[in-house]
Amino acid sequence: MVSKVYQWLAKALVNNKSFKGFFEPLVQVFFPFWTVDAYRAKLIKIRDENKEVYSLVLKVSKYWKGFEAGQYVEISVEKNGAYMSRIFSISSAPGLYTKSGVIELTIRKQQQGCITPWLYNTLKKGQIINISAAKGHFIVNNLNRSLLLIAGGSGITPFRSIISEALRSRQAIDIHLLYYTHGIDHLFVGELQQQVEKCQGLSVSFVNSSQSGRICLAHLQQYCSDFKNRVSYICGPTGMIQATKQLLLGSNVAEEDIRYEYFGPAPVVNLDIKTSGTIVFKQSCIEVESTSKKTHSLLEIAESAGLSPTTGCRMGICHQCICQKQQGIVYNTLTKVFSDTGSEEVQICISVPVGNVTINL
């Protein structure tokens, strides 16, 4: 009730959803990029994990609400006047945060990506960036059960947090980490080995899939023979998650004992507007395959799938058809540019999907 009145007052008096929103541009004079809906974090340092991977060490504002091991945050930075946001798992333990207010995000430089290499090159020590509250349900809530953690590539990040936190709890634990990489070095090897030495209940298998192949039943039996009795957590590329899930289900592991978290799709290397893919209309729970033969705008695809989004001019001038794109690349037929992969608003009448796209419609 009180908050309703407050909102109405903000709308009436300053035409904004909150009073803070009205003052935001003024506050920004003193605190650049300060925004109402984000928390601020100061970059303490950028640590190289290896050639391709780095960690941002961030001191988070005291108003931030904390997190649980396995959760992620959205960070947003200003790049040439535009706010760009990306989602990263927190790779450090909650314990570190409670002690020192510091969190770490471990990030792989996506070769074709427009953010991850840019962040690395542009961010300076001491710089302020905006982060969201921690989100996500990829959380271990019962350490009494035996766990199997399966990581693929940068999918190791939430597990680093989960493992450190489990060790800190001083509970008797039984965790096996099965960690795949493809062609690149494993991350945090030294650290993980130390932890294994210190703790009886923890074991780790490092697998290089360019030598031993992708995950398969033989692997599971070889590295973790009692996998059927464990709760499995999977984090990595989409294909790997799906394959692993099938394997486990096929071995009669109960569905509720399989937890997973997808990372966003990797950047498309060859940008071609004829790339086919799956278009997901999130709110209406509809998935459509787009063919590579003819290019159709998202609006046309939505309409032929039976949706009726708001439209006007259908030629890119009126901005009536704007929708939130959550993920994926679209090609703007008017400006002839490819979009970023992250979430942003797009005019669907002039946007052609390139590959997989998720849209909030």
Place this chain on the structure above:
Amino acid sequence: MINKLSKQQYKQLAIDLDVIRDETSSHIGKRDANYIRRIIRIQRSAEILGRITMVMGFIHPLFWLLGVVSLSLSKILDNMEIGHNVLHGQYDWMNDANINSRHFEWDIACDAGSWKRIHNYEHHTYTNIIGKDRDFGYGLLRLSDDIKWRKKNLWQFITYINLSLFFEWGIAYHEMAAERVFIGQKKNNRSSQVTDAELKSNFFGKATRQIFKDYIFFPLISGPMMLPVIAGNFIANIIRNLWTATIIFCGHFTEDVHTFSEEECKNESRGQWYHRQMLGSSNLSGSRWFHILTGHLSCQIEHHLFPAIPAHRYVDMSIKVMEIAKKYDIPYNTGSFFKQYATVLKRVYRFSFP
């Protein structure tokens, strides 16, 4: 009469104009973000200053006057350079939660959603097509021979003055009038995306909030200055109305602006669409501050050609657009404010009679 171009020329015209657009959009970035944030800061400061100094009128009436001026400035900036342009999506690329066409709401009686439908869509798509562009004369004024003369047109000069004084309410009611929400017979060729009930609740919701702000809340907290504050807010609203109405009329209703019939515009190509935008708009020349206060609608031609480009870039673009107009021998309608405005008044007067 309008000089028609050949099919080939239309094609080339579209290409030439696209080049200007692409050239400019490739430079859009930090500078534009800084620009709009700065204007927003000026507007917010002017509003805060205006509301405070108006109350200080009890110390000296000059404070009150300063308050009125400052608040008018705030409202004009909010509606013109900020609201109009942000709602056009010119700054959507910034991904800023508060500076984008979906969420921005402005300090005017007209609900932003309604305005986007009528203005962004209808007016910008069907510019100056008689019968389709409901902004042409706002259904109140007869500004072309293509519109049937009625007796009420005899006193349309007075209607025009009233419309200007209460322009924000005219705009707010515009869509409901067109959809015949309260009076008149429903037209059957309308395919509105919103129901009458939504139109009504949006209209009354926004109107209530605006009235509450300017005539209830701020006067009440001003204690003994209540009446002067009511008067000051009222005057600021009127000043803004006069200014916006006048500028907008100069953009489409000057003497030499062309109108079009639905027939002419069937299946038009992009080049023809561009051509129509150029013929249907007129510019005003002036200083930098003049342009900003008009929300760069002083560059109405460029705005109609490139509605999604940040407006503060129009002045530079106009030089190239003018060259193109010359190349194809398309009239480029521009002039000083007083010259253009005189022709608007002439037009309103002239078409009062059959």
